[in-house]
Amino acid sequence: MIPLFLLAASLLSSSALAATTCNGDDSLCDRSYSNMTFLGAHDSYAVGTSLADDQSSGVTDQLNDGIRTLQIQAHNMSDGIHLCHSACSLLDGGLMESYLAEVNTWVSANPNEVITIVIVNSDSLPPTAYESAFQSSGLQSHVYSPPSAAIAFNAWPTLGSLIDAGTTVVVFMNYDADFNQVPWIIDEFSNMFEDSYNDVDTTWSCAANRSGSNPASSLMMVNHFLDVVYDLAGTAIYIPDKDAINTTNSESSLEIHVDNCMTLWGRHPNHILLDFYNSNGNAPFDYVAQLNGVPAPTTNVQAVAPGGGENSSSGNGTDSSNQAQISSSSRSSTGSGGAYGRAGMLPTESWTLTVSLIGMGLGGGVVSLWL
Ligand SMILES: *[C@@H]1O[C@H](CO)[C@@H](O)[C@H](O)[C@H]1NC(C)=O
Ligand SMILES: *[C@@H]1O[C@H](CO)[C@@H](O)[C@H](O)[C@H]1NC(C)=O
Ligand SMILES: *[C@@H]1O[C@H](CO)[C@@H](O)[C@H](O)[C@H]1NC(C)=O
Ligand SMILES: *[C@@H]1O[C@H](CO)[C@@H](O)[C@H](O)[C@H]1NC(C)=O
Ligand SMILES: *[C@@H]1O[C@H](CO)[C@@H](O)[C@H](O)[C@H]1NC(C)=O
Ligand SMILES: *[C@@H]1O[C@H](CO)[C@@H](O)[C@H](O)[C@H]1NC(C)=O
Numbered sequence: 001m002i003p004l005f006l007l008a009a010s011l012l013s014s015s016a017l018a019a020t021t022c023n024g025d026d027s028l029c030d031r032s033y034s035n036m037t038f039l040g041a042h043d044s045y046a047v048g049t050s051l052a053d054d055q056s057s058g059v060t061d062q063l064n065d066g067i068r069t070l071q072i073q074a075h076n077m078s079d080g081i082h083l084c085h086s087a088c089s090l091l092d093g094g095l096m097e098s099y100l101a102e103v104n105t106w107v108s109a110n111p112n113e114v115i116t117i118v119i120v121n122s123d124s125l126p127p128t129a130y131e132s133a134f135q136s137s138g139l140q141s142h143v144y145s146p147p148s149a150a151i152a153f154n155a156w157p158t159l160g161s162l163i164d165a166g167t168t169v170v171v172f173m174n175y176d177a178d179f180n181q182v183p184w185i186i187d188e189f190s191n192m193f194e195d196s197y198n199d200v201d202t203t204w205s206c207a208a209n210r211s212g213s214n215p216a217s218s219l220m221m222v223n224h225f226l227d228v229v230y231d232l233a234g235t236a237i238y239i240p241d242k243d244a245i246n247t248t249n250s251e252s253s254l255e256i257h258v259d260n261c262m263t264l265w266g267r268h269p270n271h272i273l274l275d276f277y278n279s280n281g282n283a284p285f286d287y288v289a290q291l292n293g294v295p296a297p298t299t300n301v302q303a304v305a306p307g308g309g310e311n312s313s314s315g316n317g318t319d320s321s322n323q324a325q326i327s328s329s330s331r332s333s334t335g336s337g338g339a340y341g342r343a344g345m346l347p348t349e350s351w352t353l354t355v356s357l358i359g360m361g362l363g364g365g366v367v368s369l370w371l
Contacts, residue, residue: 021112022159023068025294029160033170034153034219034270037291038116039284040069042225042273045083045093049307051239052091054225054275056304059099063106065278065301066285068113069221069271070103072096073120074130081125081133096130100137107142107169114159116271118188118221119173127173127182134171142169149179150190153217174210187212192219192270198238200229202248204257206264220265224248224257225275240275242306249280251287258291276306 022029028036041062043054055062059070074096075084083099085091093099107115119130134140144157144167162168170186177187189212196209206222208215226248227238247253254272261269268291274284281303286296 019112019160019163022163023113024066024297025292027294028292029163030158031292032154032156032158033114033162034156036114036159036270037268037288038068038271039066039277039288040071040116040118040221040271040273041067041277042071042223042275043073043085044070045072045099046085046091047093048091050091052085053306054085054240056276056306057278059102060106062277063103063110063113063115064299066297066299067277069116069118069273071118071120071273072099073122074125076123076125076129081129084122095133097133097137100133100139103169104138104142107139111166111168112163114162114168114170116170116172118271119171119185121173121175124176127176127178127185130173130185131182139169141166143167143184144170145184146186149177149183149187150213151186153219156219189213192221194221195223197223197225198227198229199223199225200227200238200241202226202253202256204253204260206257206260206269216265219271220261220267220269221271221273222257222261222269224254224272240306242276245276245279245306249274249276249284251283254284254287276304278302278304279306 019029020026022031023036041055041059044059044062044067046052046054047056047058049056057065062070072083073085074081075088077088079095081096082088083093083096085093103115103117107113131140134143144162144165162170171184172186172188172192174188177185179187189210191213193208193211193213193215195204195206204222204224206220211218226241226244228241230237230239241248257272258268261267272284272288277284278301282296282299282301285299285301289296
């Protein structure tokens with residue numbers, strides 16, 4: 001007589017129930033999570049044309065287009081956790097719960113796709129503070145809960161096993177994760193390292209910048225977005241280099257970065273974060289498919305140029321809605337050289353941003369805002 005639980009277990013592991021297509025390809029079902037390259041959206045929720053926005057299309061479009069890593073920045077507000085960029089007075093992307101509900105709708109409709117969420121815990125909230133947003137959005141039922149706080153590099157599950165278990169959402173948090181309190185919020189730096197951010201040149205070094213364990217045996221996340229930096233009364237303000245976005249989001253630029261990772265670490269990165277991920281259509285998606293050894297996706301990613309570039313300045317400020325922009329003329333007059341490369345004063349058109357920053361008490365310091 002076979003005990004019922006053994007029967008159930010054998011049914012679950014039988015080929016009849018096992019996924020045969022994983023993240024778009026049959027060959028990826030046996031692939032370990034730690035041997036995949038996923039394309040990601042830096043500040044996934046920061047969608048729009050202001051200086052603090054990093055994307056032009058929202059999270060459902062991102063996922064439909066093939067983005068599989070969602071980086072989000074959490075801030076504590078009186079009505080719950082919001083996704084904001086640097087500060088909620090600068091860019092407020094709304095309640096985390098609403099964002100996660102949108103992700104949940106997509107994840108529920110796409111059970112054969114493994115995705116990753118990387119939380120930047122800006123206000124050092126305890127991990128328990130995140131439970132209600134995941135619960136009420138419904139996403140909680142899809143999260144992967146690892147067996148230990150640190151997962152050995154070669155012990156990460158395969159995509160097939162994550163999909164078979166229905167736990168297709170891998171959640172990391174940069175600081176203050178606690179396995180004993182909330183086991184499914186995985187401590188980022190015990191398991192993954194990141195290379196530099198706020199890059200203002202195209203070195204794309206892949207050297208470990210933030211890490212809490214041996215990078216040689218950790219997951220690897222690279223920040224592939226280029227900034228320009230402005231000096232606001234001693235405060236460095238990093239803003240996406242929209243003029244260079246198609247070059248940055250091209251195969252040849254990504255290849256420089258990945259080649260550096262190969263040289264330093266002997267393997268491809270696991271997560272590649274982009275700004276304005278769809279500026280260059282399918283280019284980055286085709287390249288990542290090559291890295292994973294699968295055919296180019298059939299998805300047609302419609303190219304969307306970042307808004308708020310040339311000639312879109314709304315002027316001096318009758319508009320209080322953070323519509324600050326950099327005009328091409330003021331940008332080119334910032335010149336080159338100096339400690340920050342293309343440094344200079346923020347264009348006067350950026351008055352709303354300036355007002356927000358002064359409101360935040362950031363003028364005059366050496367605070368670096370990660371925009
Ligand atoms: C989050 O904000 C609420 C309301 O402003 C406050 O009561 C709570 O103490 C904050 N939590 C943390 C951990 O700062
Ligand atoms: C990491 O990157 C930041 C921002 O570019 C830089 O200020 C810092 O010095 C870097 N740290 C290391 C250890 O490389
Ligand atoms: C996956 O493994 C192959 C074969 O060892 C390697 O070439 C590739 O770089 C690995 N990819 C990642 C993301 O680790
Ligand atoms: C960026 O690339 C897309 C195609 O991938 C193209 O439609 C668009 O015109 C390019 N933008 C610029 C500014 O070259
Ligand atoms: C921006 O304005 C200048 C001057 O009016 C014009 O020459 C240029 O073509 C405009 N650029 C775009 C992208 O519209
Ligand atoms: C900006 O303000 C200055 C001074 O108030 C004014 O001369 C200028 O015309 C304004 N520019 C725009 C685009 O509104």
